[in-house]
Amino acid sequence: MSRKPEVPADPASFTKKDLLDIESLSKAEIQMILDTADSMAEINKRTIKKVPTLRGRLVANLFYENSTRTRFSFEIAERRLTADSISFAAATSSAAKGETLLDTCRNLEAMAPDAIVIRHQSSGAPHFLARNLKCAVINAGDGTHAHPTQALLDAFTMRRVKGKLEGLRVAICGDVRFSRVARSNLALLPKMGAEVTLAGPRTLLPPEIERTGARVTTRIEEAIDGADVIMMLRVQKERGGGLGFPSDREYYEFFGLTPQRRKLARKDAIVMHPGPMNRGVEIDSAVADGPGSVILDQVEAGVAVRMAVLYLLIGASGDE
């Protein structure tokens, strides 16, 4: 379903300096980002996919951790809004020479960017920078803490397909412990009125996670049963997720999203995955590529959502 693009919100009405996590956004602010993303999605459908909204603005993309999707998505979003952008990966930067994160960012700030987009392996790194920098800081994923634009694009995708978030039954399955995507979704979905059930091996569920308000189970079938949305999480082997179970095949056996398990969800259920996927581990290719999979729609939504975030944070108010 597609919505009629509305007049985009005035950035002046969005008063946050940074986008660090979902917890610090109100329901109205989340709504505003999603509505703005609707307008941005319309731009992405045009032949000439570019508007001058952020002309003369500079955005620096700092990726201290590997990323393909998120980095491309931010860069495309910046270009579509005519912002100037620069990007660097840590291995090619002064980080390799031992410069501290703060020094790198202060040097960068001396060149007057309007926003810094940062992905970092240390939870809280964007918060640390936001305290020390005047420009806007956008969290593009910090350690195992938060990935706010991912949760926003997930919500955007759900809202587009299902028409609403209120009352949706969402199953989030897999390696919750090491997943910043799960944490940000757990902050967003209950706030917007969706019901979340988490499922994963006990070893990959973080302590007291039920205090998010989500239902928690170690049986994936229980989570999927009757769900409107199945969100599979990547097993984060690089963070230690692999220590939580004995083998990929055992994981697939008990926690993989197979075609049979998928049938437990509602007929019109959608299947999501933040990528990159471990095919044959947490998700069967037949499901990932099958009907109801919106995995590539999520990627598409990412550009619109990041355009919205950039526009609201550093766009000029009025009719520039």
Next chain:
Amino acid sequence: MNEAPVLITGGRVVDPSRGLDAPLDVLLEGGVVAKVDERIAAPRGATVVDATGLVVAPGFVDLHVHFREPGFEWKETIASGSEAAAVGGYTTVCCMPNTDPVIDDAPTASFVQKRIRETARVRVLPIGAVSKGQKGVALAEIGLMKAEGIVAISDDGKPVVNADLMRRALEYASMFDLPVVVHEEDPNLVAGGQMHEGWASTRLGLPGWPAVAESTMVARDVELAALTGARLHVAHVSVRDSLAAIRRARAAHVPVSCEVTPHHLMLTDEDLARSSYDTRFKMNPPLRGEDDRQALVSALADGTIDCVATDHAPHHHDEKAMEFSAAPFGVTGLETAFSVLLDGLVLPRLLSLSRLVEAMSTAPARLFGLPYGTLAEGAPADVVLFSTSRSTTFSSFRSLSANSPWTGKTLRGRVERTFVGGLEVHRFGAQPPAGPAA
């Protein structure tokens, strides 16, 4: 030390070593407490200190500080650390051996003693390592270090993972009547933990450091203390379940003692969460849950926890101005401890004033067999004068480092004067006196 006698008049003397809490005068002469009595006449040439409205207590004793010398002098030195101690009302501090080189042999202990003689403002007593290089493999030269004046052994900063080595250390140290101070942390259970494991770590996405990583090691070591009959002192207890093991050991008459830090008594993982990844809230052991904190406060009040120790762990501003996981563990504590605990525990009536003085002075001195922590006549003239009504604002520190959660805060309680061996080493608002005190 033949300075003029000091007569402290009109103060409230709190001396838990003798169960004393009364308005009395105190005369310091010849480096010792010469007399404690009602209305003492000033001897000829005496300096008279008017302590009206102040508490006069035995100087504080800290069994656990890190002075970083030799090897890390940009963080702290024996001079700067002992000056911070004087400001905080401490007259004796015991410094941990995790320097570079580690204090694990006689020459290094001797060098540290030399630096103490040359630069320290208060009594600084070194602690030697348990194992060579604190590597947890082979015993350090415990006996030879004892001859150089170490007062205990510890691999603090690192746990002794090998249970057999711990057993041998306890057996060996007992021959020299040295307490073994244990830093309890099972590295496999900590597994890269950055903060207490719980709801806050789940929200912050920081690797959790479970309570059992400490309590299982405490349980092990009290068993080994029972086996060997050696003196075990558990450093910076931070979780409730460690207290259970200690209570069981005490009930069985195992010689176990323990300490708690001001920060574990006053702060929790939720304070860290509220700080939004502020590295001043990052220490080892980590700030725990509210249940643990309350258990620690009760245990300090009921005596399960013997004493307060600051675990004063200075780090340079640059080292702490990092993303959370890259910053070192540790907070300073010497200058803030008294006000933090007076304001946080005594004034809200969670702890009596005499129990605070006991836990900060009499008890730690007794645990290490030191002649301090008392105003008994003839005892070394180590005295602190403090106000319970005036406030202190922690805007700057004498320590070279300022990695304290209380930086910028104003708390009730102020250390007015500190005397070591009858010599004034700190007066509030005054410049530090020149030269070493002792």
